[in-house]
Amino acid sequence: MYSFMLTTHNLLRWLILIVGAYALIRAISGVAGKRRFEAADGNAGKLFTISLDIQLLVGLLLYGIFSPVTRQAFADMGAAMAVREIRFFVAEHFLLMLLAVAAAHITSVLVRRAPTDDVKFKRMGAGVAITLGLILGGMPWWRPMFPGM
DSSP, X not given: OHHHHHHHHHHHHHHHHHHHHHHHHHHHXXXXXXXXXXXXXXXXXXXXXXXXXXXXXXXXXXXXXXXXXXXXXXXXXXXXXXXXXXXXXXXXXXXXHHHHHHHHHHHHHHHHTOSSHHHHHHHHXXXXXXXXXXXXXXXXXXXXXXXXX
């Protein structure tokens, strides 16, 4: 089950990056084109947030149940923090991804409450950019881009 969950988690990250880039492009084009905030713009942001929520669920299942890395870390947290890769997954990756999900949800609320279309696009662009930055900062770049494939 671990291999399946890890592969799913990996594939979802690429989907999230694509959907995030799409939402960011819609936000930038909305500001640059001074156009109305349409349902498709809101849906791009919602799809980004929903995909992050699904990724969080898969990640939490890996973190708490299926991952031998976290299981090993929880057995001796002091020793785990001394090993870069284990510390990354147990603490750094976990924290950055939780912050990314929180940023996406905060962005969603701020966009909905924005008084004008221009402000909606600006908030969406800034929020998606911050979220993508957190995601990119928390990705394990030293591991294969497509493990198991």
